[in-house]
Amino acid sequence: MLRASRLLTLLVFALVARLTAAYQDVELVPGRRYQASEVKPVHNLVRKYMRYSTAASSFVDIASGWTSCGLACNSPDVYDVALNLTWHVDIPLSDGLIGVHTRDKEIVVAWAGTHRYRALLTDMSVVTVPYMGTEGNVHSGFLESVRGAARVVESHLRQLMVDYPDYMVVFTGHSKGGAEAALSALDLVRRIDGLRQRVRVWTFGEPRLGDTHFANVYNKELGAITYRVTSAADPVVAMPPRFLFDYCHHNLEIWLSSAEGDIYVGQNFKECAEDPRASSSVDFYDRSIVWHKNYLGLPPSDHAVAEFSW
Numbered sequence: 001m002l003r004a005s006r007l008l009t010l011l012v013f014a015l016v017a018r019l020t021a022a023y024q025d026v027e028l029v030p031g032r033r034y035q036a037s038e039v040k041p042v043h044n045l046v047r048k049y050m051r052y053s054t055a056a057s058s059f060v061d062i063a064s065g066w067t068s069c070g071l072a073c074n075s076p077d078v079y080d081v082a083l084n085l086t087w088h089v090d091i092p093l094s095d096g097l098i099g100v101h102t103r104d105k106e107i108v109v110a111w112a113g114t115h116r117y118r119a120l121l122t123d124m125s126v127v128t129v130p131y132m133g134t135e136g137n138v139h140s141g142f143l144e145s146v147r148g149a150a151r152v153v154e155s156h157l158r159q160l161m162v163d164y165p166d167y168m169v170v171f172t173g174h175s176k177g178g179a180e181a182a183l184s185a186l187d188l189v190r191r192i193d194g195l196r197q198r199v200r201v202w203t204f205g206e207p208r209l210g211d212t213h214f215a216n217v218y219n220k221e222l223g224a225i226t227y228r229v230t231s232a233a234d235p236v237v238a239m240p241p242r243f244l245f246d247y248c249h250h251n252l253e254i255w256l257s258s259a260e261g262d263i264y265v266g267q268n269f270k271e272c273a274e275d276p277r278a279s280s281s282v283d284f285y286d287r288s289i290v291w292h293k294n295y296l297g298l299p300p301s302d303h304a305v306a307e308f309s310w
Helices: 002-021 040-056 119-124 140-163 176-189 212-225
Strands: 081-089 094-101 106-111 128-130 137-139 168-174 199-204 226-231 253-256 263-266
Touching: 040 094, 040 106, 040 168, 040 176, 040 199, 040 253, 081 140, 094 140, 094 176, 106 140, 106 176, 119 140, 128 140, 137 140, 137 212, 140 176, 168 176, 176 199, 176 212, 176 226, 199 212, 212 226
Parallel strands: 106 168, 168 199, 199 226, 226 253
Antiparallel strands: 081 094, 094 106, 128 137, 253 263
8 A cells, every 4th residue: 555655656746747847838829819718827937937037127136136126026936046147238238137947947048128228229220230141130239239248148058058957948038138038049059059959938029030031040940949929919019110121020929819818829921921810910000018018917017126227
């Protein structure tokens, strides 16, 4: 009887371990709609990575830890994370953090959104420049911001991957930070051996990052493991407009089509015909910045001491 009980305990433990190992990935079918009640695990991941994204935008630093980002950090998802690096670069402007979450076996690389007035200049640098010579063109402001912190981020990430060989690496960010998270992930999987097999990308309210050719390159490399989350009538995800420098979104879009969290999974068709049943179905004049600040209730209103800083 005792042996049977012990065997049952081991089986339960193995099942939990397996479920935990699969925690990173969600199974969503492109072209399908899901009621909020069907996708609670997805909601949990959205809130989790939004908290990291919000914390990065609150200018957390190693010295102050999680004391500076209000409600965004009032969660085990965040305060169980050990900060490894924070960066705040003025020229070119770049902010973010790297942390280690031992409970979930994750290394998190979070890029800050537009929460410095000077970051507005980054957002407005919409003229595209060549990416890696022949791989399409990307938003010059986002590329400059990523390259401004590239060396220090790469150095710390390399060491953490050695220190935690079985941990996933999650790149995340909201708004400008989402574009920079995707771009930095693409840069680093080409520079760090073994990263591609361990990486996931979660972005929120991400503006378009580059042109059609670049989107196709991104889709081939990371499209299957990138979750580009958009919220109802968020206007930022419609910028820069398609007609400007051939801007185009990469896959895969998880559109939170209602405040309750109903989901439609959108996917680009041939070339850059963005799925007309996803966020692009919303007329631009029906969009509101309120939705850019509401990803299942995040970020919270007091996520930083001030909405913007210099």
